[in-house]
Amino acid sequence: MDPQVEIRGCRSRKELQEVVELCDEAFDDTAREYFERHMFKDGTISQEDTRVLVRGGSIVSSVQVFPRTIYMGEKKVRMGGIGNVATLPSERKKGYSEQVMRDAMEFMRQKGFLVSLLTTTINDYYKRFGFQTLNRRLVKTDVIPRQDQSHIEVFDFSRDAAQVMRLYDSDNAKNTGPIVRDADYWRSQIDFCGEDPKLFLVWRDGEEILGYVRGRKETGSTKILEYAFANGREEIPRALFADLAYRAGQPKLDVFVSRTENKRLSLLQSRQSEVDTYFMAAFFGDGIDDRTREGILTHNDFTFWLTDYF
Ligand SMILES: CC(C)(COP(=O)(O)OP(=O)(O)OC[C@H]1O[C@@H](n2cnc3c(N)ncnc32)[C@H](O)[C@@H]1OP(=O)(O)O)[C@@H](O)C(=O)NCCC(=O)NCCS
Known part of the structure; x- marks a missing residue:
């Protein structure tokens, strides 16, 4: 890896603000207010949950991990919601997002999450990290x-x-x-x-x-x-x-x-x-049994309220 490149969690409010600027630049159709809201009004997310790639002192790529717990039948399971996956337009296609995503997957695994969820229109991209599409009605x-x-x-x-x-x-x-x-x-x-x-x-x-x-x-x-x-x-x-x-x-x-x-x-x-195919799920280890996985992935046995969107 380039010695000038560092992948880690954010360390200050100033860095979080930099991620807001980055997302605002990266996403064409989303208002800046959206990123500010999810960054600063979500009291559940800590600074280190916003994973970034820093090169030469500037943040060029980001992935946020929203720590959640979800109901799965009778169980409660730790889930990492992936959001705000972004790379500065001038820095794309250099593998930066892939590196931050891999870091985020490892970060979630170490924290004991059993599931990760995200929404996307570029489903193929996330397959390489183990995500599978949920067909929702x-x-x-x-x-x-x-x-x-x-x-x-x-x-x-x-x-x-x-x-x-x-x-x-x-x-x-x-x-x-x-x-x-x-x-x-x-x-x-x-x-x-x-x-x-x-x-x-x-x-x-x-x-x-x-x-x-x-x-x-x-x-x-x-x-x-x-x-x-x-x-x-x-x-x-x-x-x-x-x-x-x-x-x-x-x-x-x-x-x-x-x-x-x-x-x-x-x-x-x-x-x-x-x-609807916007939703994707990845599973860590074998903490989720096959029947539940099949229910989620194949039979639309999955409830997600849009108010919880990250
Ligand atoms: C998606 C994004 C984060 C990728 O960042 P990046 O640093 O260029 O990513 P990488 O260099 O690691 O990987 C590039 C890969 O992204 C994939 N990709 C990027 N945009 C894509 C798109 N619109 N449709 C399909 N694949 C796309 C390419 O397939 C490419 O794959 P390759 O490695 O086979 O060439 C970046 O394009 C971006 O910020 N886009 C705008 C915000 C966005 O859409 N975020 C995703 C929301 S789910």
Whole structure:
């Protein structure tokens, strides 16, 4: 390796800021605000989790490892989320990103992560590091007209957070893929996910919250970022989805649906859908059994809420 080249974690806020500049330059279609948000508002990531290649005193390539824990059936498993893979445009095709990615893989292995996840459009590139594509189902559907909204309100953190957190846990703890969230993570995530707070809705029956949805207005549709609801109460997501689409001003809905979710929400079953291949997973060692791997990679047994995007 070139003696002028060093690969390591960031050591100061100044270096993290340099990575923000680097990402802003490397990604054509993403606003700088996005990188700042994920760098400085995510309280779970430490300086050394941002891996960089430094040459002659300047950062030329980066990979971030977001430390997470995910539910996998009855187990909780350490997961490293890969994000902000970038090399300065003038320094590309010299193998720099590959070197930082290899460092990041080793970094995760040493930390005891069993899984790594990333989203990408250049899937072939990541195959060389052991990543495999997950085929996820993106359902596109029209929502039913907005009806009774008397149970629906905009989420208020101090009033609703504790109940929403409990609902999240009870809905997700048996699934494969969702992030294990504690109160600190929730606080951080609400900051770094960049959602429109007016599109975080709760469904309440008196004092009790029995469902919620978080969404984003997109061109031509409303994207569901996350939802949860009390078992057997399918009228709740119906009402929430309809009201969300109305508030966003886009009557069409886009929602990722895992096999598990598909079973419990008939609203999403027989509509137009497409296969999404943005997600990739890599496994370290043999800590994840073959059946779970097959479920993830082949059968869409994977729930990932877009609010957790890194
Ligand atoms: C992707 C990126 C980080 C690669 O950085 P790099 O330092 O040039 O990478 P390396 O030199 O290690 O490897 C270059 C490889 O990247 C692959 N690659 C880069 N851009 C690609 C693209 N748009 N589509 C497919 N492959 C691509 C090439 O296949 C090349 O492979 P080769 O070694 O067989 O020639 C860099 O092009 C970049 O910053 N792109 C913009 C940001 C981005 O898209 N990041 C990835 C988000 S998932």
